Amino acid sequence: MSAGTDTRSVTRQVRPGESPAGPAAGPGKTPFSARLRRDWPLLVMAAPMLLLVTAFWWIPALGNVIAFQDYNPFTGGILGSPIIGFTNFAELFGDPQFLRAVVNTLGITAFQLVFYFPVPIALALLLNSVVSGKLRAFIQGVVYLPHFFSWVLVVAIFQQMFGGAGLIAQILRDHGYSGIDWMTNSDTFILLVTAETVWKDAGWGTIVFLAALSTIDQNLYEAAAVDGARRWRRMWHITLPGLRPVIVLLLILRLGDALNVGFEQFMLQRSAVGSKVSEVFDTFVYWSGLRTGDFGYGAAAGLFKGLVGLVLILVANKVAHALGERGVYSRS
Amino acid sequence: MSRKKVSGLAPWEEPGSVAGRIGKGGVLALIVLAVLLPLYTIVLTSLSPAETVNRVGGLVLVPDGITFDAYRQIFSDSVVSRAVLVSTGVTLVGTAISLGVSVLGAYALSRPGTLFHRPMLFCVLLMFVFFPGLIPTYLMVTSLGLKDSYWSLILPSAVSAFNVVVLRAFFMNIPHELLDSARIDGAGEFRILWRIVLPLSKAVTAVIGLFYAVGYWNAWFNAMLYIDDTRKWPLALVLRSYVVDSNPLPTATVGVNGFGHVAPPTLAIKMAIVSIAVLPALLIYPFVQRHFTKGVIIGAIKG
Numbered sequence: 038m039s040a041g042t043d044t045r046s047v048t049r050q051v052r053p054g055e056s057p058a059g060p061a062a063g064p065g066k067t068p069f070s071a072r073l074r075r076d077w078p079l080l081v082m083a084a085p086m087l088l089l090v091t092a093f094w095w096i097p098a099l100g101n102v103i104a105f106q107d108y109n110p111f112t113g114g115i116l117g118s119p120i121i122g123f124t125n126f127a128e129l130f131g132d133p134q135f136l137r138a139v140v141n142t143l144g145i146t147a148f149q150l151v152f153y154f155p156v157p158i159a160l161a162l163l164l165n166s167v168v169s170g171k172l173r174a175f176i177q178g179v180v181y182l183p184h185f186f187s188w189v190l191v192v193a194i195f196q197q198m199f200g201g202a203g204l205i206a207q208i209l210r211d212h213g214y215s216g217i218d219w220m221t222n223s224d225t226f227i228l229l230v231t232a233e234t235v236w237k238d239a240g241w242g243t244i245v246f247l248a249a250l251s252t253i254d255q256n257l258y259e260a261a262a263v264d265g266a267r268r269w270r271r272m273w274h275i276t277l278p279g280l281r282p283v284i285v286l287l288l289i290l291r292l293g294d295a296l297n298v299g300f301e302q303f304m305l306q307r308s309a310v311g312s313k314v315s316e317v318f319d320t321f322v323y324w325s326g327l328r329t330g331d332f333g334y335g336a337a338a339g340l341f342k343g344l345v346g347l348v349l350i351l352v353a354n355k356v357a358h359a360l361g362e363r364g365v366y367s368r369s
Numbered sequence: 370m371s372r373k374k375v376s377g378l379a380p381w382e383e384p385g386s387v388a389g390r391i392g393k394g395g396v397l398a399l400i401v402l403a404v405l406l407p408l409y410t411i412v413l414t415s416l417s418p419a420e421t422v423n424r425v426g427g428l429v430l431v432p433d434g435i436t437f438d439a440y441r442q443i444f445s446d447s448v449v450s451r452a453v454l455v456s457t458g459v460t461l462v463g464t465a466i467s468l469g470v471s472v473l474g475a476y477a478l479s480r481p482g483t484l485f486h487r488p489m490l491f492c493v494l495l496m497f498v499f500f501p502g503l504i505p506t507y508l509m510v511t512s513l514g515l516k517d518s519y520w521s522l523i524l525p526s527a528v529s530a531f532n533v534v535v536l537r538a539f540f541m542n543i544p545h546e547l548l549d550s551a552r553i554d555g556a557g558e559f560r561i562l563w564r565i566v567l568p569l570s571k572a573v574t575a576v577i578g579l580f581y582a583v584g585y586w587n588a589w590f591n592a593m594l595y596i597d598d599t600r601k602w603p604l605a606l607v608l609r610s611y612v613v614d615s616n617p618l619p620t621a622t623v624g625v626n627g628f629g630h631v632a633p634p635t636l637a638i639k640m641a642i643v644s645i646a647v648l649p650a651l652l653i654y655p656f657v658q659r660h661f662t663k664g665v666i667i668g669a670i671k672g
Contacts, residue, residue, distance in 0.1 A: 077484075078559065085474070097501035236403065255379075322504065336502060342502075
């Protein structure tokens with residue numbers, strides 16, 4: 038999740054930094070032809086990017102009209118398929134598998150909000166308290182590493198550790214206990230998924246918090262220490278208030294991203310634990326749309342998710358902006 | 370936690386209690402172990418001889434002889450070696466395309482007030498808030514005839530809005546007097562980008578390149594969607610099929626190989642595939658890692 042949330046905090050905060058650089062006259066002052074003559078190299082530079090964005094973002098985004106069609110790629114295509122209005126959506130809301138996907142997605146988001154979200158904060162505080170710079174850099178290097186592994190790799194590694202033939206079960210068996218296969222146990226699937234997420238991304242997630250910690254004025258600590266505040270009081274009264282704006286921002290952005298719990302992680306483990314616990318929004322779109330060939334139906338599910346996600350993100354951004362303006366910028 | 374570190378404290382800072390420091394050290398050691406131990410035992414198992422693996426009956430924790438049989442077996446088998454080639458090629462070509470397109474695009478977007486600046490920026494920023502959906506994207510890729518083509522692994526994911534925005538933020542922080550003076554000297558935009566902007570942004574470009582490369586090397590989902598032909602499988606699909614799902618490798622049959630040795634155990638072969646998948650990240654990582662905190666992320670956050 039960290040990459041996703043970082044992302045948005047970046048876009049939001051880039052805007053205030055915009056300054057007119059280069060030969061930037063205000064629009065309207067220079068005639069169009071003169072601006073074109075001046076700026077055409079920039080347009081040429083942007084062209085490949087815009088072409089790719091058009092092909093793989095704009096056209097698919099507009100292609101969502103098939104959600105309102107009884108789409109058949111062979112007989113009609115996007116122009117010839119009959120328009121059926123909201124039939125796909127009506128069917129969707131009556132589909133028990135879809136409702137299960139919604140419930141699972143929201144359940145996993147809520148669970149990880151409690152059991153994943155605080156982990157990077159705690160880890161950042163722990164790292165920040167390591168005095169030796171070299172040791173700290175080493176530990177940071179180690180904990181960032183799993184972020185660069187693919188989900189296939191993470192699942193494979195967890196399988197070798199916690200699976201029925203994995204390291205833990207093997208050690209337990211050697212000592213006369215019976216091993217447990219965590220990888221195929223659907224009751225503990227949510228724990229497994231969260232553990233995998235922590236292992237992969239908790240270290241990387243500390244970056245934002247470490248950056249925020251580095252901006253806290255060290256004089257505050259000294260003044261507090263002189264006034265007799267011990268370690269824990271300093272953390273409570275200086276460190277945590279210093280982190281609060283970032284925590285609030287990331288929390289709100291995570292809520293705005295509530296429908297995204299990842300895709301590969303669940304696809305990969307679906308056959309091991311069954312769809313009852315592993316069906317989430319994105320896997321539902323895949324199975325209902327691509328696997329069964331009911332493209333219109335799958336597109337409807339995808340469009341529903343996209344639109345709800347859009348609304349959530351815009352609302353979250355508004356809230357974050359309101360809070361962020363006061364919190365993040367007041368110090369600098 | 371040694372004495373030396375205590376001396377690194379500020380004068381007003383009281384040293385923590387001994388128990389507290391031991392506890393903290395213990396937790397940190399556990400965290401480091403949780404990341405490194407799985408990697409250690411996986412690599413070790415892939416390098417262990419058959420007798421050791423069979424005696425332990427699973428992953429090897431204590432080294433007892435080293436052999437490259439598993440790797441020899443894998444690379445004599447066309448499935449894995451072909452997949453390594455495919456993944457390497459896709460990663461190299463994809464990263465080059467992505468980095469080129471993103472650097473050009475980010476530079477083009479780095480100057481507010483230029484022609485079409487706002488609509489173009491809007492175009493990119495919109496990618497953050499809305500995902501067009503799996504099905505329409507799939508239909509678009511297939512209608513371009515990219516099914517079973519390596520381009521399906523590159524083009525749909527070639528532009529990351531996040532990376533473009535990070536690059537753009539860096540380019541915008543370059544003092545524009547520098548660019549202006551070059552312009553007065555008659556340099557064109559391409560020359561300015563190549564001679565002035567890029568040399569000043571080496572760190573961020575390296576990190577963004579790493580992000581793209583890691584993305585391509587790790588990509589599993591696009592390959593699963595678009596590549597049906599097993600001969601075109603990248604490593605991620607091979608990893609899924611033979612390691613996660615435990616399908617038998619076609620030629621890695623048990624028995625005797627050409628040297629009269631017993632063939633390496635399946636587990637060692639699987640762990641060798643995992644090791645190969647991990648390797649590139651481990652190799653490049655140390656060179657780029659030092660830029661993470663100082664370079665990209667903090668810069669991006671502070672805008």
